[in-house]
Amino acid sequence: MATDPAQRIADLSKAIRHHNHRYHVLDAPEIADIEYDEMVRELEALETDHPELVQPDSPTQRVGGPALDAFSAVTHRERMFSLDNAESHEDIAAWEARLERMLERPPAGYSCELKIDGLAVSITYENGRFVQAATRGDGLVGEDVTANVRTIKSVPLALGEGAPELMEVRGEIYMPVSAFDELNRKQAEAGERPYINPRNTAAGSVRQKDPAVTAGRNLSVWVYQLGFITGGPPLESHWETMEYLGSLGLKVNPASARAADAAAVHAYLERAEKDRHANDYEIDGVVIKVDSLDDQAILGFTAKSPRWAMAYKFPPEEKTTLLEDIRINVGRTGVATPYAVLDPVFVGGVTVTNATLHNEGELQRKDVRVGDTVIVRRAGDVIPEVVGPVLSKRPRGAKVWKLPKTCPFSGHPIVTPEGEARAICTGGFDCPSRLREYLFHFASRGGMDIEGLGYRTVDMLMSEGVIRTPADIFTLDRDDVLRFEGWGEVSVTNLMNAI
Numbered sequence: 001m002a003t004d005p006a007q008r009i010a011d012l013s014k015a016i017r018h019h020n021h022r023y024h025v026l027d028a029p030e031i032a033d034i035e036y037d038e039m040v041r042e043l044e045a046l047e048t049d050h051p052e053l054v055q056p057d058s059p060t061q062r063v064g065g066p067a068l069d070a071f072s073a074v075t076h077r078e079r080m081f082s083l084d085n086a087e088s089h090e091d092i093a094a095w096e097a098r099l100e101r102m103l104e105r106p107p108a109g110y111s112c113e114l115k116i117d118g119l120a121v122s123i124t125y126e127n128g129r130f131v132q133a134a135t136r137g138d139g140l141v142g143e144d145v146t147a148n149v150r151t152i153k154s155v156p157l158a159l160g161e162g163a164p165e166l167m168e169v170r171g172e173i174y175m176p177v178s179a180f181d182e183l184n185r186k187q188a189e190a191g192e193r194p195y196i197n198p199r200n201t202a203a204g205s206v207r208q209k210d211p212a213v214t215a216g217r218n219l220s221v222w223v224y225q226l227g228f229i230t231g232g233p234p235l236e237s238h239w240e241t242m243e244y245l246g247s248l249g250l251k252v253n254p255a256s257a258r259a260a261d262a263a264a265v266h267a268y269l270e271r272a273e274k275d276r277h278a279n280d281y282e283i284d285g286v287v288i289k290v291d292s293l294d295d296q297a298i299l300g301f302t303a304k305s306p307r308w309a310m311a312y313k314f315p316p317e318e319k320t321t322l323l324e325d326i327r328i329n330v331g332r333t334g335v336a337t338p339y340a341v342l343d344p345v346f347v348g349g350v351t352v353t354n355a356t357l358h359n360e361g362e363l364q365r366k367d368v369r370v371g372d373t374v375i376v377r378r379a380g381d382v383i384p385e386v387v388g389p390v391l392s393k394r395p396r397g398a399k400v401w402k403l404p405k406t407c408p409f410s411g412h413p414i415v416t417p418e419g420e421a422r423a424i425c426t427g428g429f430d431c432p433s434r435l436r437e438y439l440f441h442f443a444s445r446g447g448m449d450i451e452g453l454g455y456r457t458v459d460m461l462m463s464e465g466v467i468r469t470p471a472d473i474f475t476l477d478r479d480d481v482l483r484f485e486g487w488g489e490v491s492v493t494n495l496m497n498a499i
């Protein structure tokens with residue numbers, strides 16, 4: 001072990017940097033957390049004893065700067081362009097045809113990457129040292145968020161061997177889904193309003209006035225584009241560029257792939273959309289870039305975006321719509337669940353008219369009110385959910401929602417048992433809603449699997465008074481059913497046999 005403190009600080013910094021990279025960038029730690037913590041503690045102690053030896057890019061110097069009153073403006077060295085959007089495979093095919101016309105041949109390959117749903121930033125390194133981070137802003141001028149971005153552990157403060165004199169990279173700062181869920185779990189515990197989604201929360205976290213708050217949010221980054229470089233190695237393709245950035249210690253996404261031709265691009269799109277929720281970060285599409293930098297130079301830019309790149313957007317999983325009413329469902333166990341009646345909205349590939357609001361407590365934490373414009377989310381196979389209100393659009397006089405005191409189906413009192421989140425209708429099977437849900441579940445594949453006893457049949461038999469209790473199903477008389485429209489000898493016999 002070196003006895004010279006300066007040497008020991010340098011050795012420890014180097015080792016910690018290496019393990020940071022293994023842990024936060026590669027997601028492949030080599031040592032136990034406790035060994036890592038020991039090294040950090042030793043470095044901190046040495047730096048406390050020798051403040052003159054503290055380096056600005058020391059791994060201990062992530063949360064250093066004071067809280068800010070405002071973010072100063074940063075003019076980007078190179079404009080941060082936005083990308084053209086495609087919403088279908090046909091749009092992508094049309095773009096590929098345009099590329100072929102302009103190049104008078106197909107491009108020499110593509111690079112495909114997942115489009116991260118986060119906040120775009122530009123990060124500048126001088127001689128391998130992190131010096132500045134800025135938001136996109138209007139593309140020409142952004143906000144200086146250096147103090148906050150340096151708290152993000154997957155953003156290296158010092159690059160590895162081969163760093164150029166000056167380099168600006170672009171990336172997306174995001175909040176991992178697991179970190180978002182954990183944050184909202186804590187919000188719920190504290191009885192606070194939940195955060196709407198990882199993207200907004202990441203953006204809000206980067207724009208905190210106090211870097212210590214940002215540091216506590218567990219943000220991460222994916223770097224996806226080189227903006228500006230002097231003094232780097234010769235680079236011939238986007239793919240090579242990303243490999244170079246990765247070799248410097250920057251976090252580049254291993255889910256990116258090279259595609260030799262249009263067919264491979266479309267295969268990537270399909271796979272990415274199918275696996276949309278397979279990662280611990282949210283994506284809202286795929287970015288396709290012409291891979292060869294020579295091809296990119298020929299294709300150039302329009303006034304607002306590069307011709308050599310395209311963002312393929314997945315159908316949105318969140319939309320806003322009007323919350324027309326909040327009503328109660330009474331389920332098969334008697335639980336009274338509030339749900340939202342929505343102005344129909346097409347989201348996550350289906351038209352949503354109702355969405356669950358879970359329970360009174362959660363509804364009040366989210367503070368959604370009748371008349372609000374609300375954010376509705378439907379992700380994958382998950383049932384549609386009201387995420388929260390758009391407060392700026394709240395109409396005057398919108399009232400806090402309260403659970404009704406009596407059941408709208410049976411008139412029985414609705415009570416919330418001590419220490420429970422869920423309310424129940426006290427009517428038992430006298431509650432027609434509960435009975436209907438119970439019978440339907442009983443007859444369904446999850447229960448007795450009685451073929452022919454679907455929701456509509458249960459509903460009809462109940463509203464006609466044929467079934468009043470769960471046991472009535474077993475004493476069903478064929479004549480009781482035969483008299484209804486649409487029921488003949490065959491269908492009644494089938495139903496009877498099924499029961």
Ligand SMILES: [Zn+2]
Pocket residue numbers: 330407408409410411412425426427431432433434
């Ligand atoms: Zn009831």
